[in-house]
Amino acid sequence: MKRLNILLFDGFETLDVFGPVEAFAMTGEYDIHFLSVEGGVIANRHGVRTETEKAEPRPDEIWLIPGGMGTRPLARDTDFIHTLDHLLAGAEFILTVCTGSALLAETGRLDGLRATSNKNSFAWVQGCGPAVDWQRQPRWVKTGNIYTSAGVSAGIDMALGFIADQHGQDAAETAARRMEYHWNTDPDHDIF
C-alpha cells in the first residue's frame, strides 16, 4: 500500500478532495490520510467538518493539494506557503486539483513547468505563478513528478490518469467502472 497524504485547509473544495479519494480507494492500493498544518477538524462552506492529522514532511510519499476558496488567503500567507514547501520536500509525487496549483505555484515548485488549474479562476491562478507555463486547454498536466488538474471534477480524471500511469490502463478503467464514472481519459482536452 502506498500512502496518499491529502492536505486539507479551511475552505477546501469538497469534490476536489473526495473525488480523487474515491478513485484512489477503488484500487485498493492506497492508504489515504487526511492532514492539515495544525491537525484537528477542518471545515468548509459546504458544511463538511473532517478530522485531520497534523502534517509532517513525508518524503517518498504522494501528496494531494485541493483547491477551493480557502486558497485565496493561503496563497498570500507566506508562513503557510513556507510550511507547504517544507511538507512537500522529497515527495515522490505531488498532485494538485483546481486552484491547489496556485498554492504549489507560490512555493516556486512549478516555475518553468507546464501546469493547469480551474478555468473560472485562471487569471488569479496565473498571478500566483508568473514564471509557470500555465496551460488553459488541458484537463490535467503531468510534468515530472507533478500532476495538476483543471477544476473540481477534473481531479477525478487526473487521479484515474495517475492510477493508469502507476498501475496500468486496466487498473484505472476498473476503478472508473466500479465508481460507475464516465472517465474523461484525454488529459489534453477539456471542454471547459
Next chain:
Amino acid sequence: MKRLNILLFDGFETLDVFGPVEAFAMTGEYDIHFLSVEGGVIANRHGVRTETEKAEPRPDEIWLIPGGMGTRPLARDTDFIHTLDHLLAGAEFILTVCTGSALLAETGRLDGLRATSNKNSFAWVQGCGPAVDWQRQPRWVKTGNIYTSAGVSAGIDMALGFIADQHGQDAAETAARRMEYHWNTDPDHDIF
C-alpha cells in the same frame, strides 16, 4: 435556502456523499447538514472521519442517503431501519445514491415503486426490497418525491437532475459547468 440532510453511517461510500454535496453547494440554494443516528464522528475505510449532528425527524426537508459497504449490516439491523423510517417521516424529498436504496427499500417506502441502485450490487439490493420494481437500466429514477440513483458517480448526475427539476435546466447546467463536470443528463440511460 432549503435544508439538505445527509444521513451518514460508518462505511458510507465517499463519493456517494460528496459528489452530490458539491452539486447542491454549487447552486447556493442549499444549507447542507451531515447527520447520523447517534451524532459524532462517522468514519469509512477511505480514511474519512466526518463530524455529524444527531439526526431528528425533519419533515418538509430533503434527505439524502448514501450507499457503501456500511449498508450491508444496516440493511439487516431492524432497529436502524425503524429509526430510518422514523427520521424520514414527512420528508419533502428522499434521495438515495447507490446501495442507499437498499436501506430505503427495507423501510417499505419503495414497495411498488420504480427504483434503481448500484449495478455491481444489484442482486443483493433486489433481495432487500422484493416488492420494489427495480430497474437496472436507468442512471437515476424519480418516483413521486423519491429519487434513487445507480452507483457512486451516478449520485452527481441525479443531484443535478434534482436541481434541474427544482430550479430549471439552466441552474443545473451552471452548477455542472462550475464543477467542470460532464453531466450525464439522461436519467434513463446508463452505460454501466
